[in-house]
Amino acid sequence: MEAKSTYNLRLLGLEIVGIIVGLLFLVPFYFVIVNSMKTFGEILINSSSLPSSLNFSNYVKVWDIMKFPKAFLNSLLITVFSNLGLVVISSMAAYRxxxxxxxxxxxxxxxxxxxxxxxxxxxxxxxxxxxxxxGLMDSIPGLVVCYFGFGVSLNVFLYHGFIKSIPMEIEESATVDGCTPYGVFWKIVFPLLKPMTVTIILLNSLWIWNDFLLPMLVLNSPDLRTIPLTTYSFFGQYTKQWDLALAALVLGVLPIVIFFLAMQRHIIEGITAGSVKG
Structure with a gap:
Protein backbone atom coordinates (compact mmCIF):
# COMPACT_ATOMS: atom_id res chain seq x y z
CA MET A 1 0.00 0.00 0.00
CA GLU A 2 1.41 3.35 -1.01
CA ALA A 3 2.20 5.78 1.75
CA LYS A 4 -0.16 8.72 1.90
CA SER A 5 1.31 12.18 1.48
CA THR A 6 1.41 14.08 4.76
CA TYR A 7 0.77 17.75 5.36
CA ASN A 8 4.12 19.26 6.35
CA LEU A 9 5.73 22.65 6.86
CA ARG A 10 6.85 22.81 3.23
CA LEU A 11 3.27 22.54 1.96
CA LEU A 12 2.15 25.06 4.57
CA GLY A 13 4.83 27.50 3.42
CA LEU A 14 3.82 27.08 -0.23
CA GLU A 15 0.17 27.71 0.65
CA ILE A 16 1.07 30.88 2.56
CA VAL A 17 3.18 32.14 -0.35
CA GLY A 18 0.32 31.33 -2.76
CA ILE A 19 -2.18 33.24 -0.62
CA ILE A 20 0.14 36.26 -0.38
CA VAL A 21 0.71 36.30 -4.14
CA GLY A 22 -3.05 35.97 -4.73
CA LEU A 23 -3.74 38.91 -2.43
CA LEU A 24 -1.11 41.01 -4.23
CA PHE A 25 -2.89 40.39 -7.53
CA LEU A 26 -6.19 41.44 -5.93
CA VAL A 27 -4.84 44.76 -4.63
CA PRO A 28 -5.42 46.67 -7.92
CA PHE A 29 -9.04 45.42 -7.98
CA TYR A 30 -9.48 46.72 -4.42
CA PHE A 31 -8.25 50.20 -5.37
CA VAL A 32 -10.43 50.33 -8.49
CA ILE A 33 -13.64 49.21 -6.78
CA VAL A 34 -13.17 51.24 -3.59
CA ASN A 35 -12.18 54.49 -5.31
CA SER A 36 -14.98 54.20 -7.87
CA MET A 37 -17.39 54.97 -5.01
CA LYS A 38 -15.55 58.08 -3.81
CA THR A 39 -15.56 61.69 -4.88
CA PHE A 40 -12.47 63.08 -6.59
CA GLY A 41 -11.50 64.89 -3.38
CA GLU A 42 -11.69 61.72 -1.29
CA ILE A 43 -9.43 59.91 -3.77
CA LEU A 44 -6.80 62.65 -3.47
CA ILE A 45 -6.93 62.64 0.34
CA ASN A 46 -6.61 58.88 0.85
CA SER A 47 -6.95 56.47 -2.04
CA SER A 48 -6.46 53.34 0.08
CA SER A 49 -9.22 53.95 2.64
CA LEU A 50 -12.75 52.63 2.41
CA PRO A 51 -15.39 55.11 1.16
CA SER A 52 -17.21 57.05 3.86
CA SER A 53 -20.50 55.90 2.30
CA LEU A 54 -21.61 53.76 -0.62
CA ASN A 55 -21.91 56.37 -3.34
CA PHE A 56 -23.05 55.13 -6.75
CA SER A 57 -23.42 58.58 -8.32
CA ASN A 58 -20.20 58.05 -10.30
CA TYR A 59 -21.76 55.05 -12.02
CA VAL A 60 -24.87 57.05 -12.92
CA LYS A 61 -22.76 59.85 -14.42
CA VAL A 62 -20.53 57.41 -16.32
CA TRP A 63 -23.55 55.56 -17.71
CA ASP A 64 -24.76 58.80 -19.33
CA ILE A 65 -21.39 60.32 -20.31
CA MET A 66 -20.05 57.15 -21.92
CA LYS A 67 -23.38 56.25 -23.50
CA PHE A 68 -22.59 52.90 -21.95
CA PRO A 69 -25.32 50.83 -23.68
CA LYS A 70 -23.97 51.91 -27.09
CA ALA A 71 -20.34 51.25 -26.16
CA PHE A 72 -21.33 47.90 -24.64
CA LEU A 73 -23.19 46.93 -27.82
CA ASN A 74 -20.18 47.86 -29.97
CA SER A 75 -17.82 45.79 -27.83
CA LEU A 76 -20.26 42.90 -27.79
CA LEU A 77 -20.75 42.87 -31.58
CA ILE A 78 -17.01 43.03 -32.23
CA THR A 79 -16.26 40.26 -29.72
CA VAL A 80 -19.04 37.92 -30.88
CA PHE A 81 -18.46 38.21 -34.63
CA SER A 82 -14.68 38.05 -34.25
CA ASN A 83 -15.04 34.86 -32.23
CA LEU A 84 -17.42 33.30 -34.75
CA GLY A 85 -15.10 33.98 -37.67
CA LEU A 86 -11.97 32.90 -35.83
CA VAL A 87 -13.51 29.61 -34.68
CA VAL A 88 -14.78 28.70 -38.17
CA ILE A 89 -11.63 29.75 -40.05
CA SER A 90 -9.14 28.35 -37.54
CA SER A 91 -10.85 25.00 -36.98
CA MET A 92 -11.22 24.30 -40.70
CA ALA A 93 -7.64 25.39 -41.44
CA ALA A 94 -6.20 23.28 -38.62
CA TYR A 95 -8.24 20.25 -39.69
CA ARG A 96 -6.91 20.54 -43.24
CA GLY A 135 -12.02 50.31 -47.03
CA LEU A 136 -11.80 48.69 -43.61
CA MET A 137 -11.25 51.88 -41.63
CA ASP A 138 -13.88 53.30 -39.28
CA SER A 139 -16.24 50.33 -39.40
CA ILE A 140 -17.02 47.44 -37.08
CA PRO A 141 -16.80 44.83 -39.91
CA GLY A 142 -13.38 46.21 -40.82
CA LEU A 143 -12.17 45.85 -37.24
CA VAL A 144 -13.54 42.30 -37.10
CA VAL A 145 -11.57 41.41 -40.26
CA CYS A 146 -8.41 42.79 -38.63
CA TYR A 147 -9.01 40.57 -35.61
CA PHE A 148 -9.30 37.60 -37.96
CA GLY A 149 -5.76 38.25 -39.15
CA PHE A 150 -4.26 38.68 -35.70
CA GLY A 151 -6.09 35.88 -33.90
CA VAL A 152 -6.01 33.07 -36.43
CA SER A 153 -2.36 32.06 -35.76
CA LEU A 154 -2.81 31.14 -32.10
CA ASN A 155 -6.20 29.57 -32.76
CA VAL A 156 -4.84 27.33 -35.53
CA PHE A 157 -1.96 26.31 -33.26
CA LEU A 158 -4.34 25.27 -30.46
CA TYR A 159 -6.76 23.46 -32.78
CA HIS A 160 -3.85 21.73 -34.53
CA GLY A 161 -2.72 20.03 -31.32
CA PHE A 162 -6.25 19.08 -30.32
CA ILE A 163 -7.23 17.52 -33.66
CA LYS A 164 -4.22 15.20 -33.45
CA SER A 165 -5.85 13.55 -30.43
CA ILE A 166 -9.01 12.63 -32.40
CA PRO A 167 -8.79 9.05 -33.76
CA MET A 168 -8.85 8.79 -37.53
CA GLU A 169 -11.07 5.68 -37.30
CA ILE A 170 -14.07 7.82 -36.35
CA GLU A 171 -13.82 9.83 -39.56
CA GLU A 172 -13.18 6.74 -41.66
CA SER A 173 -16.34 5.12 -40.29
CA ALA A 174 -18.38 8.21 -41.15
CA THR A 175 -16.92 8.24 -44.67
CA VAL A 176 -17.83 4.57 -45.17
CA ASP A 177 -21.40 5.40 -44.11
CA GLY A 178 -21.60 7.92 -46.95
CA CYS A 179 -20.75 11.18 -45.12
CA THR A 180 -19.21 13.91 -47.28
CA PRO A 181 -15.89 15.56 -46.28
CA TYR A 182 -17.75 18.66 -45.04
CA GLY A 183 -20.22 16.43 -43.22
CA VAL A 184 -17.38 14.58 -41.51
CA PHE A 185 -15.95 17.84 -40.24
CA TRP A 186 -19.15 19.59 -39.12
CA LYS A 187 -21.04 16.54 -37.84
CA ILE A 188 -18.22 14.41 -36.44
CA VAL A 189 -15.04 16.41 -35.83
CA PHE A 190 -16.30 19.87 -34.88
CA PRO A 191 -18.52 18.65 -31.99
CA LEU A 192 -15.47 16.83 -30.59
CA LEU A 193 -13.58 20.14 -30.61
CA LYS A 194 -15.93 21.65 -28.01
CA PRO A 195 -13.39 21.81 -25.11
CA MET A 196 -10.82 23.59 -27.28
CA THR A 197 -13.47 25.79 -28.92
CA VAL A 198 -14.63 27.02 -25.51
CA THR A 199 -11.02 27.67 -24.51
CA ILE A 200 -10.35 29.66 -27.69
CA ILE A 201 -13.55 31.69 -27.27
CA LEU A 202 -12.56 32.57 -23.71
CA LEU A 203 -9.02 33.60 -24.64
CA ASN A 204 -10.21 35.60 -27.66
CA SER A 205 -12.96 37.30 -25.66
CA LEU A 206 -10.54 38.44 -22.95
CA TRP A 207 -8.21 39.82 -25.61
CA ILE A 208 -10.76 41.48 -27.90
CA TRP A 209 -13.02 42.91 -25.17
CA ASN A 210 -10.11 44.62 -23.40
CA ASP A 211 -8.15 45.61 -26.51
CA PHE A 212 -7.45 49.32 -26.85
CA LEU A 213 -4.77 49.88 -29.51
CA LEU A 214 -6.35 48.21 -32.55
CA PRO A 215 -9.82 49.81 -32.09
CA MET A 216 -8.13 53.17 -31.56
CA LEU A 217 -6.31 52.81 -34.89
CA VAL A 218 -9.31 51.56 -36.90
CA LEU A 219 -12.34 53.27 -35.34
CA ASN A 220 -12.61 57.06 -35.56
CA SER A 221 -16.34 57.78 -35.18
CA PRO A 222 -17.54 58.40 -31.59
CA ASP A 223 -20.60 56.20 -32.20
CA LEU A 224 -18.35 53.19 -32.94
CA ARG A 225 -16.15 53.43 -29.85
CA THR A 226 -15.72 50.37 -27.65
CA ILE A 227 -15.68 50.41 -23.85
CA PRO A 228 -11.87 50.83 -23.55
CA LEU A 229 -11.98 53.77 -25.99
CA THR A 230 -14.80 55.53 -24.14
CA THR A 231 -13.00 54.98 -20.83
CA TYR A 232 -9.92 56.67 -22.27
CA SER A 233 -11.97 59.83 -22.83
CA PHE A 234 -11.82 60.53 -19.07
CA PHE A 235 -8.06 61.09 -19.30
CA GLY A 236 -7.44 64.47 -20.89
CA GLN A 237 -4.29 66.49 -21.47
CA TYR A 238 -4.63 68.55 -18.29
CA THR A 239 -7.17 66.71 -16.12
CA LYS A 240 -7.74 63.12 -15.17
CA GLN A 241 -11.21 62.34 -13.85
CA TRP A 242 -10.21 59.41 -11.67
CA ASP A 243 -13.55 59.15 -9.90
CA LEU A 244 -15.43 58.68 -13.20
CA ALA A 245 -12.68 56.71 -14.92
CA LEU A 246 -12.55 54.09 -12.17
CA ALA A 247 -16.33 53.69 -12.24
CA ALA A 248 -16.10 53.27 -16.02
CA LEU A 249 -13.43 50.60 -15.57
CA VAL A 250 -15.66 48.64 -13.20
CA LEU A 251 -18.59 48.78 -15.62
CA GLY A 252 -16.37 47.75 -18.52
CA VAL A 253 -14.60 44.88 -16.80
CA LEU A 254 -17.61 43.43 -14.98
CA PRO A 255 -19.25 41.64 -17.97
CA ILE A 256 -16.05 39.88 -19.09
CA VAL A 257 -15.13 38.94 -15.52
CA ILE A 258 -18.54 37.30 -15.03
CA PHE A 259 -18.15 35.48 -18.34
CA PHE A 260 -14.65 34.29 -17.42
CA LEU A 261 -15.63 33.05 -13.95
CA ALA A 262 -18.56 31.12 -15.41
CA MET A 263 -16.44 29.40 -18.07
CA GLN A 264 -12.90 29.26 -16.66
CA ARG A 265 -12.89 25.52 -15.94
CA HIS A 266 -12.99 24.85 -19.69
CA ILE A 267 -9.61 26.54 -20.19
CA ILE A 268 -7.62 23.88 -18.32
CA GLU A 269 -9.84 21.14 -19.74
CA GLY A 270 -9.28 22.26 -23.33
CA ILE A 271 -5.54 22.86 -23.06
CA THR A 272 -4.99 19.56 -21.24
CA ALA A 273 -6.98 17.66 -23.83
CA GLY A 274 -5.09 19.36 -26.65
CA SER A 275 -1.76 18.23 -25.21
CA VAL A 276 -2.72 14.54 -25.55
CA LYS A 277 -1.84 13.17 -28.97
CA GLY A 278 -3.16 9.95 -30.44
Whole structure:
Protein backbone atom coordinates (compact mmCIF):
# COMPACT_ATOMS: atom_id res chain seq x y z
CA MET A 1 0.00 0.00 0.00
CA GLU A 2 1.41 3.35 -1.01
CA ALA A 3 2.20 5.78 1.75
CA LYS A 4 -0.16 8.72 1.90
CA SER A 5 1.31 12.18 1.48
CA THR A 6 1.41 14.08 4.76
CA TYR A 7 0.77 17.75 5.36
CA ASN A 8 4.12 19.26 6.35
CA LEU A 9 5.73 22.65 6.86
CA ARG A 10 6.85 22.81 3.23
CA LEU A 11 3.27 22.54 1.96
CA LEU A 12 2.15 25.06 4.57
CA GLY A 13 4.83 27.50 3.42
CA LEU A 14 3.82 27.08 -0.23
CA GLU A 15 0.17 27.71 0.65
CA ILE A 16 1.07 30.88 2.56
CA VAL A 17 3.18 32.14 -0.35
CA GLY A 18 0.32 31.33 -2.76
CA ILE A 19 -2.18 33.24 -0.62
CA ILE A 20 0.14 36.26 -0.38
CA VAL A 21 0.71 36.30 -4.14
CA GLY A 22 -3.05 35.97 -4.73
CA LEU A 23 -3.74 38.91 -2.43
CA LEU A 24 -1.11 41.01 -4.23
CA PHE A 25 -2.89 40.39 -7.53
CA LEU A 26 -6.19 41.44 -5.93
CA VAL A 27 -4.84 44.76 -4.63
CA PRO A 28 -5.42 46.67 -7.92
CA PHE A 29 -9.04 45.42 -7.98
CA TYR A 30 -9.48 46.72 -4.42
CA PHE A 31 -8.25 50.20 -5.37
CA VAL A 32 -10.43 50.33 -8.49
CA ILE A 33 -13.64 49.21 -6.78
CA VAL A 34 -13.17 51.24 -3.59
CA ASN A 35 -12.18 54.49 -5.31
CA SER A 36 -14.98 54.20 -7.87
CA MET A 37 -17.39 54.97 -5.01
CA LYS A 38 -15.55 58.08 -3.81
CA THR A 39 -15.56 61.69 -4.88
CA PHE A 40 -12.47 63.08 -6.59
CA GLY A 41 -11.50 64.89 -3.38
CA GLU A 42 -11.69 61.72 -1.29
CA ILE A 43 -9.43 59.91 -3.77
CA LEU A 44 -6.80 62.65 -3.47
CA ILE A 45 -6.93 62.64 0.34
CA ASN A 46 -6.61 58.88 0.85
CA SER A 47 -6.95 56.47 -2.04
CA SER A 48 -6.46 53.34 0.08
CA SER A 49 -9.22 53.95 2.64
CA LEU A 50 -12.75 52.63 2.41
CA PRO A 51 -15.39 55.11 1.16
CA SER A 52 -17.21 57.05 3.86
CA SER A 53 -20.50 55.90 2.30
CA LEU A 54 -21.61 53.76 -0.62
CA ASN A 55 -21.91 56.37 -3.34
CA PHE A 56 -23.05 55.13 -6.75
CA SER A 57 -23.42 58.58 -8.32
CA ASN A 58 -20.20 58.05 -10.30
CA TYR A 59 -21.76 55.05 -12.02
CA VAL A 60 -24.87 57.05 -12.92
CA LYS A 61 -22.76 59.85 -14.42
CA VAL A 62 -20.53 57.41 -16.32
CA TRP A 63 -23.55 55.56 -17.71
CA ASP A 64 -24.76 58.80 -19.33
CA ILE A 65 -21.39 60.32 -20.31
CA MET A 66 -20.05 57.15 -21.92
CA LYS A 67 -23.38 56.25 -23.50
CA PHE A 68 -22.59 52.90 -21.95
CA PRO A 69 -25.32 50.83 -23.68
CA LYS A 70 -23.97 51.91 -27.09
CA ALA A 71 -20.34 51.25 -26.16
CA PHE A 72 -21.33 47.90 -24.64
CA LEU A 73 -23.19 46.93 -27.82
CA ASN A 74 -20.18 47.86 -29.97
CA SER A 75 -17.82 45.79 -27.83
CA LEU A 76 -20.26 42.90 -27.79
CA LEU A 77 -20.75 42.87 -31.58
CA ILE A 78 -17.01 43.03 -32.23
CA THR A 79 -16.26 40.26 -29.72
CA VAL A 80 -19.04 37.92 -30.88
CA PHE A 81 -18.46 38.21 -34.63
CA SER A 82 -14.68 38.05 -34.25
CA ASN A 83 -15.04 34.86 -32.23
CA LEU A 84 -17.42 33.30 -34.75
CA GLY A 85 -15.10 33.98 -37.67
CA LEU A 86 -11.97 32.90 -35.83
CA VAL A 87 -13.51 29.61 -34.68
CA VAL A 88 -14.78 28.70 -38.17
CA ILE A 89 -11.63 29.75 -40.05
CA SER A 90 -9.14 28.35 -37.54
CA SER A 91 -10.85 25.00 -36.98
CA MET A 92 -11.22 24.30 -40.70
CA ALA A 93 -7.64 25.39 -41.44
CA ALA A 94 -6.20 23.28 -38.62
CA TYR A 95 -8.24 20.25 -39.69
CA ARG A 96 -6.91 20.54 -43.24
CA UNK A 97 -3.31 20.93 -42.05
CA UNK A 98 -3.53 17.88 -39.78
CA UNK A 99 -5.47 15.50 -42.01
CA UNK A 100 -3.70 16.38 -45.28
CA UNK A 101 -0.01 16.31 -44.30
CA UNK A 102 2.37 17.57 -46.98
CA UNK A 103 5.46 19.72 -47.23
CA UNK A 104 3.36 22.72 -48.26
CA UNK A 105 0.92 22.29 -45.34
CA UNK A 106 3.83 21.95 -42.93
CA UNK A 107 5.26 25.22 -44.22
CA UNK A 108 1.86 26.89 -43.83
CA UNK A 109 1.63 25.69 -40.23
CA UNK A 110 5.15 26.96 -39.53
CA UNK A 111 4.09 30.32 -40.97
CA UNK A 112 1.15 30.43 -38.55
CA UNK A 113 3.43 29.61 -35.62
CA UNK A 114 6.01 32.20 -36.72
CA UNK A 115 3.32 34.87 -36.98
CA UNK A 116 2.57 34.44 -33.26
CA UNK A 117 5.88 36.03 -32.27
CA UNK A 118 5.51 39.18 -34.40
CA UNK A 119 4.69 42.16 -32.11
CA UNK A 120 1.68 44.22 -33.11
CA UNK A 121 3.56 47.50 -32.78
CA UNK A 122 5.88 46.54 -35.65
CA UNK A 123 3.04 46.18 -38.15
CA UNK A 124 0.41 48.64 -36.96
CA UNK A 125 1.42 51.41 -39.40
CA UNK A 126 1.33 49.10 -42.46
CA UNK A 127 -1.96 47.72 -41.14
CA UNK A 128 -3.57 51.16 -41.08
CA UNK A 129 -2.38 51.88 -44.62
CA UNK A 130 -3.69 48.57 -45.96
CA UNK A 131 -6.98 48.88 -44.06
CA UNK A 132 -7.45 52.37 -45.47
CA UNK A 133 -6.78 51.20 -49.02
CA UNK A 134 -9.32 48.35 -48.88
CA GLY A 135 -12.02 50.31 -47.03
CA LEU A 136 -11.80 48.69 -43.61
CA MET A 137 -11.25 51.88 -41.63
CA ASP A 138 -13.88 53.30 -39.28
CA SER A 139 -16.24 50.33 -39.40
CA ILE A 140 -17.02 47.44 -37.08
CA PRO A 141 -16.80 44.83 -39.91
CA GLY A 142 -13.38 46.21 -40.82
CA LEU A 143 -12.17 45.85 -37.24
CA VAL A 144 -13.54 42.30 -37.10
CA VAL A 145 -11.57 41.41 -40.26
CA CYS A 146 -8.41 42.79 -38.63
CA TYR A 147 -9.01 40.57 -35.61
CA PHE A 148 -9.30 37.60 -37.96
CA GLY A 149 -5.76 38.25 -39.15
CA PHE A 150 -4.26 38.68 -35.70
CA GLY A 151 -6.09 35.88 -33.90
CA VAL A 152 -6.01 33.07 -36.43
CA SER A 153 -2.36 32.06 -35.76
CA LEU A 154 -2.81 31.14 -32.10
CA ASN A 155 -6.20 29.57 -32.76
CA VAL A 156 -4.84 27.33 -35.53
CA PHE A 157 -1.96 26.31 -33.26
CA LEU A 158 -4.34 25.27 -30.46
CA TYR A 159 -6.76 23.46 -32.78
CA HIS A 160 -3.85 21.73 -34.53
CA GLY A 161 -2.72 20.03 -31.32
CA PHE A 162 -6.25 19.08 -30.32
CA ILE A 163 -7.23 17.52 -33.66
CA LYS A 164 -4.22 15.20 -33.45
CA SER A 165 -5.85 13.55 -30.43
CA ILE A 166 -9.01 12.63 -32.40
CA PRO A 167 -8.79 9.05 -33.76
CA MET A 168 -8.85 8.79 -37.53
CA GLU A 169 -11.07 5.68 -37.30
CA ILE A 170 -14.07 7.82 -36.35
CA GLU A 171 -13.82 9.83 -39.56
CA GLU A 172 -13.18 6.74 -41.66
CA SER A 173 -16.34 5.12 -40.29
CA ALA A 174 -18.38 8.21 -41.15
CA THR A 175 -16.92 8.24 -44.67
CA VAL A 176 -17.83 4.57 -45.17
CA ASP A 177 -21.40 5.40 -44.11
CA GLY A 178 -21.60 7.92 -46.95
CA CYS A 179 -20.75 11.18 -45.12
CA THR A 180 -19.21 13.91 -47.28
CA PRO A 181 -15.89 15.56 -46.28
CA TYR A 182 -17.75 18.66 -45.04
CA GLY A 183 -20.22 16.43 -43.22
CA VAL A 184 -17.38 14.58 -41.51
CA PHE A 185 -15.95 17.84 -40.24
CA TRP A 186 -19.15 19.59 -39.12
CA LYS A 187 -21.04 16.54 -37.84
CA ILE A 188 -18.22 14.41 -36.44
CA VAL A 189 -15.04 16.41 -35.83
CA PHE A 190 -16.30 19.87 -34.88
CA PRO A 191 -18.52 18.65 -31.99
CA LEU A 192 -15.47 16.83 -30.59
CA LEU A 193 -13.58 20.14 -30.61
CA LYS A 194 -15.93 21.65 -28.01
CA PRO A 195 -13.39 21.81 -25.11
CA MET A 196 -10.82 23.59 -27.28
CA THR A 197 -13.47 25.79 -28.92
CA VAL A 198 -14.63 27.02 -25.51
CA THR A 199 -11.02 27.67 -24.51
CA ILE A 200 -10.35 29.66 -27.69
CA ILE A 201 -13.55 31.69 -27.27
CA LEU A 202 -12.56 32.57 -23.71
CA LEU A 203 -9.02 33.60 -24.64
CA ASN A 204 -10.21 35.60 -27.66
CA SER A 205 -12.96 37.30 -25.66
CA LEU A 206 -10.54 38.44 -22.95
CA TRP A 207 -8.21 39.82 -25.61
CA ILE A 208 -10.76 41.48 -27.90
CA TRP A 209 -13.02 42.91 -25.17
CA ASN A 210 -10.11 44.62 -23.40
CA ASP A 211 -8.15 45.61 -26.51
CA PHE A 212 -7.45 49.32 -26.85
CA LEU A 213 -4.77 49.88 -29.51
CA LEU A 214 -6.35 48.21 -32.55
CA PRO A 215 -9.82 49.81 -32.09
CA MET A 216 -8.13 53.17 -31.56
CA LEU A 217 -6.31 52.81 -34.89
CA VAL A 218 -9.31 51.56 -36.90
CA LEU A 219 -12.34 53.27 -35.34
CA ASN A 220 -12.61 57.06 -35.56
CA SER A 221 -16.34 57.78 -35.18
CA PRO A 222 -17.54 58.40 -31.59
CA ASP A 223 -20.60 56.20 -32.20
CA LEU A 224 -18.35 53.19 -32.94
CA ARG A 225 -16.15 53.43 -29.85
CA THR A 226 -15.72 50.37 -27.65
CA ILE A 227 -15.68 50.41 -23.85
CA PRO A 228 -11.87 50.83 -23.55
CA LEU A 229 -11.98 53.77 -25.99
CA THR A 230 -14.80 55.53 -24.14
CA THR A 231 -13.00 54.98 -20.83
CA TYR A 232 -9.92 56.67 -22.27
CA SER A 233 -11.97 59.83 -22.83
CA PHE A 234 -11.82 60.53 -19.07
CA PHE A 235 -8.06 61.09 -19.30
CA GLY A 236 -7.44 64.47 -20.89
CA GLN A 237 -4.29 66.49 -21.47
CA TYR A 238 -4.63 68.55 -18.29
CA THR A 239 -7.17 66.71 -16.12
CA LYS A 240 -7.74 63.12 -15.17
CA GLN A 241 -11.21 62.34 -13.85
CA TRP A 242 -10.21 59.41 -11.67
CA ASP A 243 -13.55 59.15 -9.90
CA LEU A 244 -15.43 58.68 -13.20
CA ALA A 245 -12.68 56.71 -14.92
CA LEU A 246 -12.55 54.09 -12.17
CA ALA A 247 -16.33 53.69 -12.24
CA ALA A 248 -16.10 53.27 -16.02
CA LEU A 249 -13.43 50.60 -15.57
CA VAL A 250 -15.66 48.64 -13.20
CA LEU A 251 -18.59 48.78 -15.62
CA GLY A 252 -16.37 47.75 -18.52
CA VAL A 253 -14.60 44.88 -16.80
CA LEU A 254 -17.61 43.43 -14.98
CA PRO A 255 -19.25 41.64 -17.97
CA ILE A 256 -16.05 39.88 -19.09
CA VAL A 257 -15.13 38.94 -15.52
CA ILE A 258 -18.54 37.30 -15.03
CA PHE A 259 -18.15 35.48 -18.34
CA PHE A 260 -14.65 34.29 -17.42
CA LEU A 261 -15.63 33.05 -13.95
CA ALA A 262 -18.56 31.12 -15.41
CA MET A 263 -16.44 29.40 -18.07
CA GLN A 264 -12.90 29.26 -16.66
CA ARG A 265 -12.89 25.52 -15.94
CA HIS A 266 -12.99 24.85 -19.69
CA ILE A 267 -9.61 26.54 -20.19
CA ILE A 268 -7.62 23.88 -18.32
CA GLU A 269 -9.84 21.14 -19.74
CA GLY A 270 -9.28 22.26 -23.33
CA ILE A 271 -5.54 22.86 -23.06
CA THR A 272 -4.99 19.56 -21.24
CA ALA A 273 -6.98 17.66 -23.83
CA GLY A 274 -5.09 19.36 -26.65
CA SER A 275 -1.76 18.23 -25.21
CA VAL A 276 -2.72 14.54 -25.55
CA LYS A 277 -1.84 13.17 -28.97
CA GLY A 278 -3.16 9.95 -30.44
Missing amino acids: LVRRPSRFNNLVFLAFVAAMVIPFQSIMIPLVRVASEV
